[in-house]
Amino acid sequence: MIAYVHTADANGAQADLMLIKRGTLFALLASAAIAFPAAPAAHAIVNGDKASEAYPFMGSLQRPDSPRPDGHVCGAALIAKQWMVTAGHCVRGGKVSAWKVRIGSPQVDKGGELIGVKRAVAHPDGAYGGDIALLQLKKPARATPVQIASHAPKPGTGMRILGWGLTCSKNAASCWPKDLRELDTKRLADRTCADSGLVPGKELCIASVNGRGPANMDSGGPALVKTKGGWTLVGATSGSGGTTGVDPTVYTNVSAKDSWIKSVVNP
Missing domain, CATH: 2.40.10.10 (Trypsin-like serine proteases)
Incomplete structure (x- = not known):
């Protein structure tokens, strides 16, 4: 089944987004201004193992509209000193200047580097085939990119x-x-x-x-x-x-x- 929802993009502009039956694996935000398809019920990575090594490029995108006290909504990977890759649907809605990324720590709420996000650039193809976005950080990270x-x-x-x-x-x-x-x-x-x-x-x-x-x-x-x-x-x-x-x-x-x-x- 195909459904359409009216929501806001990363810059606050209104847009009609086409959603089909694939569910996103995104935080269920508390904000009523944004709507996403619910992911299937999950048991983390579901029953995943605790990280066995350091991943200096790994980041946690943290937004004030997250239901979690640590602010985590999505994962991200550092690919250049001031740029990270995440999913396109992770940057819809919200105030980008209020977002941060914790980089290089195995713990989501401490350690590593906590850097603000300057802007988010979503791929023009949209959700299917182009569900990817880039996060430009407010300053270069010390961590080594992947x-x-x-x-x-x-x-x-x-x-x-x-x-x-x-x-x-x-x-x-x-x-x-x-x-x-x-x-x-x-x-x-x-x-x-x-x-x-x-x-x-x-x-x-x-x-x-x-x-x-x-x-x-x-x-x-x-x-x-x-x-x-x-x-x-x-x-x-x-x-x-x-x-x-x-x-x-x-x-x-x-x-x-x-x-x-x-x-x-x-x-």
Whole structure:
């Protein structure tokens, strides 16, 4: 089913947004001025493991309209000293100048660097095939950025996903993790995410593993591939049309957006 909602973009302008059955994995904001499709019920990354190593490029986008006291709404990845990648739907509505990103800490509420957001730039393609945005920070981060992979890996390739999303099935304080979670998974064939409206070439289908997978507030978080030089960024969490931890999740193909990213970061 296709539905339309009237909401505000990152600059406060009104826009009609087309939503289909894929649910976003975004914080359920308290603000009545913004409406998003609800993600399926989730158990964090659902039943993900506590982060096993430091991820200096990992960030938590924090907004005052979050239901959480720590302000977390979405994950983000540092790709240049003053730029981060997140999901496009994570930057809709709200006052950008009030947003911050905590970078380089495994704990969502302390440590690392807490830097304000100067502006948000969403991809012009919109939700399906272009659910990606760039956050320009108010000052350069000290942390080391992650490299964007030159191309997406083939189906069957192992990947790691990260996030501070819900750890159980309700949007309540007991389900909001403080510690970063990770999950080792793999890329699936595009057809496996057909029910979620995956756009081939522009999006990736990533598997859930034994009841574990991305949940609400994992949106924008990275999908990573291990290389000899360390981790490389391949995808950003977009959403799922199925059951969290059971059905696969669609990720925006960050590698495919490299030219657009360069055009924004280095105009």
